[in-house]
Amino acid sequence: MTEVKKDKTTIVLFSGDLDKAIAAYIIANGAAAYDHEVTIFHTFWGLNTLRKDEQVPVKKGMLEKMFGKMMPRGTNKLGLSKMHMAGMGPKMIKKVMKKHNVQSLPDLVEMAQEQGVNLVACTMTMDLLGLQKEELLDDIDYAGVAAYLGEANEGKVNLFI
Numbered sequence: 204m205t206e207v208k209k210d211k212t213t214i215v216l217f218s219g220d221l222d223k224a225i226a227a228y229i230i231a232n233g234a235a236a237y238d239h240e241v242t243i244f245h246t247f248w249g250l251n252t253l254r255k256d257e258q259v260p261v262k263k264g265m266l267e268k269m270f271g272k273m274m275p276r277g278t279n280k281l282g283l284s285k286m287h288m289a290g291m292g293p294k295m296i297k298k299v300m301k302k303h304n305v306q307s308l309p310d311l312v313e314m315a316q317e318q319g320v321n322l323v324a325c326t327m328t329m330d331l332l333g334l335q336k337e338e339l340l341d342d343i344d345y346a347g348v349a350a351y352l353g354e355a356n357e358g359k360v361n362l363f364i
Contacts, residue, residue: 212239212360213351219248219275220284221293221308225300227364228311234360235318243315244351246325249364250332251275252312253324253339267333274332278308316342323351 212234216227227243234241245253256277263271275281283292297307306314315322322343329335329345336345355361 209238209240210360211354211358212241212362213355213358214241214243214362214364215351216243216245216249216252216364217247218284218364219251219281221278221281222283222285222296223364224249224252224278224281225308225311227362228308228315230362231315231320232311232318235315235320239359240321241315241318242321242323242351242354244323244325244346244354246328247332248274250324250328250334250339251281252278252308253322253343254334255338255340256280259335259338261335261337263333263335270332271334271338278312281308312340321354325351 212231214227214231216224218224227249231241231243251274254274254277256279258276281293282290283296286292288295300307312322322340323346324334324336324339324343326345326347
């Protein structure tokens with residue numbers, strides 16, 4: 204019996220915008236539902252999607268502490284790419300999503316983990332921004348660009364968001 208090789212979908216989530224992260228996770232969950240092997244490689248501001256909501260006590264230098272305070276902590280703190288309106292935009296889009304029975308970003312992240320989507324944090328960017336593993340969600344992977352390129356090379360669908 205020959206093993207059927209699954210199609211692969213890879214997504215680079217570079218953006219830390221709520222609407223773009225929602226789109227990335229909807230696509231990832233859809234691809235997983237179609238039995239694709241899915242990887243989301245979170246880099247730069249996309250790493251904020253993987254941050255825990257609560258502050259985690261870790262030892263950091265001054266610059267890393269500043270980055271940590273300036274960046275949103277977790278999916279519930281992300282802003283919109285357009286029409287942010289001093290924080291009103293994200294509240295409005297979340298209300299509209301709920302009204303139309305669209306899952307929230309935290310729920311989409313959880314669903315992705317349940318479906319076996321490979322959530323990867325870029326280790327180089329973590330170093331640059333001073334993020335440590337303890338500050339990110341549990342049960343995710345850590346890798347550099349070479350690992351992502353290996354996945355993308357085999358990918359049928361490769362997206363940059």
